[in-house]
Amino acid sequence: MLNILAAVLLFGFIVLVHEFGHFLLAKCSGIGVVEFSVGMGPRIFSVEKGETRYSIKALPFGGSCMMVGEDAENTDPKAFNNKPVLSRIAVIAAGPVFNFILAFLFAMIIVAQIGHDAPVLTGVMEGSPAEEAGLQAGDCITKINGRHITAYRDIMLYTFSHPGQEMKVQFTRPAEAGTKESDGPTSGFVTLTPRFSEEYQSYMMGVQFGGYQKIHGIGQLIHYSAYEVKYCVVSTIDSLGMLFRRQIRADEAVTGPVGIVNMVGETVQESRQISARAVVLTLANWVLLLSSSLGIMNLLPIPALDGGRLVFLLIELVRGKPVDPEKEGMVHMAGMAVLMALMVLVLFNDIRNLL
Structure with missing residues (x-):
């Protein structure tokens, strides 16, 4: 029960930070906030306190930031719709931006503790596509089909999201001992196609890696923490791409709050049997994953989400006048109806999976 409660509070904390981003930028922009809960x-x-009601509500997850004149015309000079378009863009974008900031802060905790998984090969499997192409231990993978590779997880993600696709792999190879012609590593590229493994039920290049390496200095800490957030964003986008290409089913790609809370609770329970440090790193990893995913999902140009509202604000910025509020409201209302229907389906799927 404590694990489930911790998961609910964790999920609520992430949503709360998102809403606090809207709240803070609204206050800085002179927009009236009716209630922050x-x-x-x-x-x-x-x-x-002043014009704002600060509330604690019964269900311990999420939060909200209700602004003056947010969804209807209002003559109040502090109304959302009466502020300059750039101010409104900043307020709407602040929610996802705060999610990325939160993800980055927790990524720093993870990287400082466990280091970074460098994409340096420790070996290649005999008879694998990697061996046939000429890759060998010590090679550092730098690009696959033009996509920059920072960690070995990038390779796994690309192979998973582009199953069976031919890959142009760029790499650097350290200079051989006693070599006089070169004082440093050489670079090259090979072309290979991952093969399906019956044992692992996935497409594989046949490469092996040595695990995590400790980072050194604040510069590396910042660099690899930013990479962790980028990886979560890229993996979310790749998963959506696989969903639209019908490479994975919707029930495999989409999990609702009930499913997330259950997964967080299970991983926390498992980590409690290891150590307190494992629990902290597990929770930090969930904050990193969920906060960055929430940020990118909210930026999708879907009506009723932050991304959908930003689309209308950008149109207003370009054309110099707002879209008819009534028409915009109808679009957001339709989007909200679709989202609610999807949430019901996701909730049903979560409950079915738990039974």
């Missing part, structure tokens, strides 16, 4: 559902405690 922690949790959802009925209020169990609230206090008014």
Whole structure:
């Protein structure tokens, strides 16, 4: 039960940070905030300070930031729709941006503790596409089909999201001992096609890696922490691409709050049997993954989401006048209806998987 509660609070914390981004930028832009709440559902405690009601609600997850004139015309000079378009863009974008900032901060905890998984080969499997192409231990993979490779997870992700696709692999190879012609590593490329492994039920290049390496200095800490956020964003986009290409089923790619809470609870339970450090790293990894995923999903140009609202604001910025509020409201209303229907389906799928 404690694991489930921890998972609910963790998920709520991530959503709360998202809403706090909207709240902070709204206040900085002179937009009136009617209510900022922690949790959802009925209020169990609230206090008014200035123009804003600060509330704690019954359900311990999520939060909200209700602004003056956010969804309707309002003559109040502090109304959202009466502020300059750039200010409104900043307020709407602040939610996802705060999710990326939160993900970065927790990525720093992870990288500082476990280091970085460099894409340096420790070996290649006999008879594998990698061996046939000429790759060998010590090679550092730098690009695959033009995509930059920073960690061996990038290779695994690309192979998974582009199954059976021919790959042009660029690499650097350290200079051989006693070589006089070169004082440093050489670079090259090979072309190979991963083969399906019946044992692992996936396409594989046949390469082996040595695990994580400790990072050195604040520069590497910042660099590889930013990479962790980038990896989560790229993996989310790749998963959506596989979903639209029908390479994976919707129930495999999409998990709702119930499923997420269950998975977080299970991993926390497993890590508790190892050590307190394992619990901290598990929770930090979930914050990194969920916060960055929430950020990128909210930026998708879907009506009712932050990305959909940004589309209308960018149109207003380009054409110099806003889209008819009534028409925009209808689009967002339709988008909200579709999202609610999807949420019901996702919830049903989560519950079915738990049974």
